[in-house]
Amino acid sequence: MSKVFGIEIGGKSAKKTSAAPLEAVVTHDERANFAYTPKLPIVNVVPSTVSDKYKIKGFVRKFAFAGIGIAAVYILIFAVGHGYLAARNNDLQTLSQQQSVLTQQSQALQPYQIYMTNVDGKRTALQTVASSDVNMGGLYKNINDASESNNITISTLGIAQYQQGATASTAAQCVNPDPFADASASKNIIGCVTINGTADNKNQVNGFLSNLQAIGGNNITYRNGFVSTFTTDPAPQAGQRGSTFTATIAFTSAVYSKKYADLSISLNDLITSQKGNTSTSGGK
Numbered sequence: 001m002s003k004v005f006g007i008e009i010g011g012k013s014a015k016k017t018s019a020a021p022l023e024a025v026v027t028h029d030e031r032a033n034f035a036y037t038p039k040l041p042i043v044n045v046v047p048s049t050v051s052d053k054y055k056i057k058g059f060v061r062k063f064a065f066a067g068i069g070i071a072a073v074y075i076l077i078f079a080v081g082h083g084y085l086a087a088r089n090n091d092l093q094t095l096s097q098q099q100s101v102l103t104q105q106s107q108a109l110q111p112y113q114i115y116m117t118n119v120d121g122k123r124t125a126l127q128t129v130a131s132s133d134v135n136m137g138g139l140y141k142n143i144n145d146a147s148e149s150n151n152i153t154i155s156t157l158g159i160a161q162y163q164q165g166a167t168a169s170t171a172a173q174c175v176n177p178d179p180f181a182d183a184s185a186s187k188n189i190i191g192c193v194t195i196n197g198t199a200d201n202k203n204q205v206n207g208f209l210s211n212l213q214a215i216g217g218n219n220i221t222y223r224n225g226f227v228s229t230f231t232t233d234p235a236p237q238a239g240q241r242g243s244t245f246t247a248t249i250a251f252t253s254a255v256y257s258k259k260y261a262d263l264s265i266s267l268n269d270l271i272t273s274q275k276g277n278t279s280t281s282g283g284k
Helices: 028-033 048-108 110-130 136-149 202-213 267-283
Strands: 002-004 007-009 153-161 189-199 222-232 243-252
Touching: 048 110, 136 153, 136 189, 136 202, 189 202, 189 222, 202 222, 202 243
Parallel strands: none
Antiparallel strands: 002 007, 153 189, 189 243, 222 243
């Protein structure tokens, strides 16, 4: 007698033992249709030395990849830096060549620069000298207009002009009619005019000087006018005035012509004007 799955087989009859439950009985067909799924053993049968070896190889592989990445980044940075440095060197060479050309041009323009410096010096000197240029035409016109309005005849004029920057003490050489006047009475006086002429009476001469002193308004042009001599002829000849006089009046810096006051024309303005003249001449 034999047992299969806890069931005794033998003889004519089979007795089921109590050791095996009925659910454990598996037929042949059921065993044929049973799907078996293989699984790894629960117990690790690989030696620790082998697993450590594989771990070391994994670390080495990661470090190798990291080293390759760092090397690639370094090579890229080196290539970009080398290209940038090469471009800057080219720029430096170009600028150096331009500097050489500009230096040659500057040296070629040195004579012109010297000429312009001399011209500028002469301009400054002319402006300094001409700044004290008296408007003689305007001065004569003022005296003539005042004489006609007061019916006097002028025989001679004597003009005494002081140098520019004359102080009140030097300008006081033009006699002030007020001997007690302070220095402000001679402020800005640069010269004086001595006038000889004839008139019918002294009132005409005083009116003549008053009219001159009124010229310019607040911008005083003439000041300190007075009559130094006045002589009356008791028996004047036919056609002659009855009195002769000598009068003096000072003039201030308001009589400067100022036509050379600003000679500061720039070189660019001069070049522009010359170009305009050239184009106009070419158009004709």
